[in-house]
Amino acid sequence: MPNPIPLGVFGYPAGHILSPVLHNGAAEALGVDYHYLAYEVRPEQIGEAVRGAQSMGFRGLTITIPHKVAVTEFVDEMSEDVRLMGAVNTLVFEEDGRIVGHNTDGIGWLRFVEETTGEYPKGKRCLVLGAGGAARAIAVKIAQCGAEHLEIRNRTAEKAAELARFVEESIPGAKASSGGLENLQEAAAGCGLIVNTTSQGMWGDAEREAASPIPEDAIPESAICSDAVYIPPDTAFLKAAERRGAKTVRGTGWLVYQGAASWKLWTGTDMPTDLVMQKLLDALDKRIKGED
Ligand code: NAP
Secondary structure (H helix, E strand, O other): OOOOEEEEEEEOOOOOOOHHHHHHHHHHHHOOOEEEEEEEOOHHHHHHHHHHHHHOOOOEEEEOOOOOOHHHHHOOEEOHHHHHHOOOOEEEEOOOOOEEEEOOHHHHHHHHHHHHHOOOOOOOEEEEEOOOHHHHHHHHHHHHOOOOEEEEEOOOHHHHHHHHHHHHHHOOOOOEEEEOOOOHHHHHOOOOEEEEOOOOOOOOOHHHHHOOOOOHHHOOOOOEEEEOOOOOOOOHHHHHHHHHOOEEEOHHHHHHHHHHHHHHHHHOOOOOHHHHHHHHHHHHHHHHOOOO
């Protein structure tokens, strides 16, 4: 019997990576012969590792921290989203030998927001909290969708200003402004969409886990509130948004849907997202209980 077609994720460290749960779950559910493993690749070896995977018949790779920017040097082609987001999260090894870099973070997030809420950023005033890699992917996608205005707020205000400038210069018609984390009440007033891309709310540190990146009373009742943080699935921010009566969009959905977009690029098939979501939630529950 032939070996399964290899897929994998390159990161450093790699012990905590959850994407094998998504992709092996999809392969099992669909009865297709792919096998996905996590590999710890040192930063200085990323180029060799990518070429090695290609020669060993990998169909594609997920690329995660710290390789998302460095790997752009080793691709033959990159998608428009990679050019704008400055980072690759998915490689496809094409049959003709080309290595193509994609970024599925923005498109995965957008599909999940649309499926969960039936709404779209077009015409909305939007607030993005944070200015790192996840913020850049979301800011670009929000601007591409034709948001009315994008406000970017970050602990380090200069990084928010750089991102707002980049969005205005790169996406025709985009309007963006920026600031620090003060006066978020004012920044959020009239916003139809708020996205947290800071690590506030994340499990592993009690103080951080209890923190919402925005005060509860600053969240407009009519806003859609989306969190990048996925562990725990219901973060302090999403709980505060729910109490305000706002619509909430979990980080677990973002994680599954960016994976689903990568899976589609590799296999041409649709990931069974409901089933994969349950597998992810089970894996997160085990992690929180210290059982994995
Ligand atoms: P990153 O590039 O390191 O950016 C981290 C961001 O968090 C920066 O804006 C940083 O502000 C801010 N931050 C860190 N500690 C903070 C604090 N104590 N108070 C306020 N702001 C703080 O990381 P990233 O790649 O953008 O990822 C950010 C989060 O998104 C992570 O939790 C990651 O797991 C999650 N994520 C989830 C998905 C998904 O599929 N659900 C996808 C991508 C990312 P400074 O600039 O001031 O340091």
